[in-house]
Amino acid sequence: xxxxxxxxxxxxxxxxxxxxxxxxxxxxxxxxxxxxxxxxxxxxxxxxxxxxxxxxxxxxxxxxxxxxxxxxxxxxxxxxxxxxxxxxxxxxxxxxxxxxxxxxxxxxxxxxxxxx
Numbered sequence: 001x002x003x004x005x006x007x008x009x010x011x012x013x014x015x016x017x018x019x020x021x022x023x024x025x026x027x028x029x030x031x032x033x034x035x036x037x038x039x040x041x042x043x044x045x046x047x048x049x050x051x052x053x054x055x056x057x058x059x060x061x062x063x064x065x066x067x068x069x070x071x072x073x074x075x076x077x078x079x080x081x082x083x084x085x086x087x088x089x090x091x092x093x094x095x096x097x098x099x100x101x102x103x104x105x106x107x108x109x110x111x112x113x114x115x116x
Contacts, residue, residue, distance in 0.1 A: 075105035
């Protein structure tokens, strides 16, 4: 039950970010640093969602080490998504979503560490 709930939470977080990024990309101008940062962030968040899904699948197969590794990858990708804006000298419009995604990955990693 906890595994199912954690996957739903991670999937929901990825969907919220994807929808927000799509809306921002639609309203962004043709060029410039903001559009490039949004595109890079969208790519990283897409990969983050895949990493969370892979972590879930690994944990469901009781391959806890692989699940922990994928959760760590998701955490890194979430941080890099927010960093895409910082690299362009722009404030991240997804700071809260990045923070929540990192928290989900931290909890997943902690729980996986406790399971033997």
